[in-house]
Amino acid sequence: MRLDVKNLSFAYKDHKVLDDVSFSLNEGEFLCLLGKNGAGKSTLFKLLLGFLKKESGEILIEDKKLETYSRKLLAREIAYIPQYSSNTFDYTVFDTVLMGTTCRIDSLGSPKKREKRIAMEALERFNISHLSHKLASSISGGERQLVILARAIAQGSHILILDEPTANLDYGNQFKVMNTISSLKDMGYSIILSTHNPEQALWFSDKVMFLNDNKILAHGNTDDVMTSENLKTIYDIPIDIIEKNGRKICFPTLENKDAK
Amino acid sequence: MSNDKSRTSVDFRHDPDHPVTLLAGFIILFIFIFFLSFFVGRYPIKPITLIKVLLSKIFYIEPTWPSTVENVIFKIRMPRILSSAIIGGALSVSGLAYQGMFKNPMVSPDVLGTSAGAGFGASLGILLGLSYFSTSALSFICGLVAVILVTFISGKLMNQKTLGLILGGIMISSIFTSGTSFVKLVADTDDALPAITYWLMGSLASVKMSDIKFLIIPIIIGLLPIILLRWKLNLLTLDEDEAMSLGINTILLRKVVIFGSTLMTAACVGVSGHIGWVGLVIPHFTRMIVGCDYRHSVPISILMGSSFLMLVDTLSRTVTTGEIPLGILTSFIGAPFFLYLMIREGKK
Numbered sequence: 001m002r003l004d005v006k007n008l009s010f011a012y013k014d015h016k017v018l019d020d021v022s023f024s025l026n027e028g029e030f031l032c033l034l035g036k037n038g039a040g041k042s043t044l045f046k047l048l049l050g051f052l053k054k055e056s057g058e059i060l061i062e063d064k065k066l067e068t069y070s071r072k073l074l075a076r077e078i079a080y081i082p083q084y085s086s087n088t089f090d091y092t093v094f095d096t097v098l099m100g101t102t103c104r105i106d107s108l109g110s111p112k113k114r115e116k117r118i119a120m121e122a123l124e125r126f127n128i129s130h131l132s133h134k135l136a137s138s139i140s141g142g143e144r145q146l147v148i149l150a151r152a153i154a155q156g157s158h159i160l161i162l163d164e165p166t167a168n169l170d171y172g173n174q175f176k177v178m179n180t181i182s183s184l185k186d187m188g189y190s191i192i193l194s195t196h197n198p199e200q201a202l203w204f205s206d207k208v209m210f211l212n213d214n215k216i217l218a219h220g221n222t223d224d225v226m227t228s229e230n231l232k233t234i235y236d237i238p239i240d241i242i243e244k245n246g247r248k249i250c251f252p253t254l255e256n257k258d259a260k
Numbered sequence: 261m262s263n264d265k266s267r268t269s270v271d272f273r274h275d276p277d278h279p280v281t282l283l284a285g286f287i288i289l290f291i292f293i294f295f296l297s298f299f300v301g302r303y304p305i306k307p308i309t310l311i312k313v314l315l316s317k318i319f320y321i322e323p324t325w326p327s328t329v330e331n332v333i334f335k336i337r338m339p340r341i342l343s344s345a346i347i348g349g350a351l352s353v354s355g356l357a358y359q360g361m362f363k364n365p366m367v368s369p370d371v372l373g374t375s376a377g378a379g380f381g382a383s384l385g386i387l388l389g390l391s392y393f394s395t396s397a398l399s400f401i402c403g404l405v406a407v408i409l410v411t412f413i414s415g416k417l418m419n420q421k422t423l424g425l426i427l428g429g430i431m432i433s434s435i436f437t438s439g440t441s442f443v444k445l446v447a448d449t450d451d452a453l454p455a456i457t458y459w460l461m462g463s464l465a466s467v468k469m470s471d472i473k474f475l476i477i478p479i480i481i482g483l484l485p486i487i488l489l490r491w492k493l494n495l496l497t498l499d500e501d502e503a504m505s506l507g508i509n510t511i512l513l514r515k516v517v518i519f520g521s522t523l524m525t526a527a528c529v530g531v532s533g534h535i536g537w538v539g540l541v542i543p544h545f546t547r548m549i550v551g552c553d554y555r556h557s558v559p560i561s562i563l564m565g566s567s568f569l570m571l572v573d574t575l576s577r578t579v580t581t582g583e584i585p586l587g588i589l590t591s592f593i594g595a596p597f598f599l600y601l602m603i604r605e606g607k608k
Contacts, residue, residue: 075507088363089497089552103507110491
């Protein structure tokens with residue numbers, strides 16, 4: 001599934017948030033979106049998901065304009081994984097995943113055997129089928145994100161939009177969840193993920209896009225655009241990128257020289 | 261071991277056969293209370309007589325009972341039992357739908373001001389001497405205005421929606437209640453005032469069979485979309501963005517649910533006056549038993565609410581020599597029970 005964004009602009013009243021943004025996401029591509037707070041990452045996602053109406057420009061899914069999709073049809077193409085999914089009411093893991101199949105059933109219908117099988121398969125894909133009977137409140141944060149990923153897979157959509165999916169997770173779970181997301185790329189899913197952790201971009205993504213001052217600062221292959229200069233422009237601190245055992249890591253220079 | 265234990269404790273919620281068994285259990289309970297309510301009262305009726313009288317409406321049976329028995333069954337008890345069953349079920353399912361839609365287990369037709377709004381509309385209708393239909397329509401409109409105002413107020417408090425809903429509800433309820441007081445102040449003390457006052461306390465003492473149709477038509481219209489959309493109601497409990505991304509038109513769905521729930525509440529208030537707590541307590545109890553999934557909680561809450569209100573109404577006409585207004589009894593039972601639930605939740 002291919003996504004094209006052409007000359008997209010958006011403003012909240014007089015406050016410009018996105019200015020002439022253009023990029024493409026190819027099938028099976030993992031694109032990481034980096035930018036500081038308020039750079040417009042979340043706004044871009046809201047536009048791609050049709051939550052906000054664009055000011056100008058075009059969003060095309062498989063060459064079809066986004067506006068021509070109903071909510072239900074759009075849900076079959078694009079799935080959204082938020083930073084944190086919470087619910088006042090405590091549903092079971094299975095029911096949570098089953099909600100993903102809603103875009104595949106009649107408007108007045110309920111999930112039947114087929115949808116239940118899809119939900120179970122989605123749980124099995126992430127090796128969490130043993131949690132299906134548990135209540136969402138009784139599982140860990142890392143497991144919950146996997147459940148939300150399973151729900152997205154149950155939607156049957158092939159473009160996944162992930163808004164800082166690991167922001168609320170501990171160090172180990174961040175890595176595990178990112179690994180799982182990365183494995184989806186190999187199955188042909190197109191992924192666009194925002195993060196505040198540049199190493200996630202270095203380790204997992206094919207392409208990186210930097211958003212700065214409402215515009216695209218750089219967009220290209222990870223190795224080409226993940227440079228010290230770009231990172232410094234975005235985060236306002238000097239950051240070196242060093243390579244160890246064939247893997248790159250970010251190394252911020254601390255201003256306080258005594259700091260260890 | 262502890263893991264196994266926690267699994268069994270929630271297993272039933274997911275067992276597809278379990279809600280069916282539960283549903284059957286609640287249907288039996290409903291039927292039991294339904295018939296029990298006919299037997300007890302100041303004029304005792306033997307079960308065999310009841311069966312004979314009921315069957316005599318279908319088959320020809322030589323009457324061996326005095327005509328008073330027939331009057332008590334069809335003119336006095338039948339309308340009360342039917343209306344309490346319908347109102348109990350409707351108030352419970354309205355509360356259940358409101359709670360999911362506002363993503364808040366603390367809301368109910370009372371908390372959101374619907375009952376107060378509908379009460380004001382109905383008392384205004386009585387004051388103006390409007391027809392039954394116009395009074396019901398006015399009651400529905402005022403109930404709807406109340407919910408819309410409360411929703412608007414909570415929308416203004418972006419980060420404190422729960423607080424906004426509850427405070428907004430208190431404020432709007434208070435305005436409508438004051439409106440009702442004003443109506444009572446100007447009402448004719450011989451005619452309209454006693455009618456409004458007694459009706460506001462919440463009572464089914466004067467319900468007639470002809471009232472049932474004013475109850476049943478709006479309730480069917482309000483209930484139908486909730487039954488049909490019960491799976492999607494689950495998605496309304498999610499964050500707005502998530503629900504939309506899963507493919508539902510949240511704005512339209514929310515409007516349909518508000519319309520349905522408010523119509524049901526207004527119809528109930530129009531016939532029985534203010535019967536509090538049912539719409540708050542029964543949905544909680546339903547979720548404790550059957551879990552959150554609306555596919556199961558909608559039918560169970562209807563049966564549980566119906567059975568509860570039938571039982572309470574039977575108590576209201578039998579425990580004392582006089583008649584205790586139903587609204588007073590539901591508060592006496594509902595409020596302490598809700599407090600118990602809150603403390604129980606708090607301990608978890």
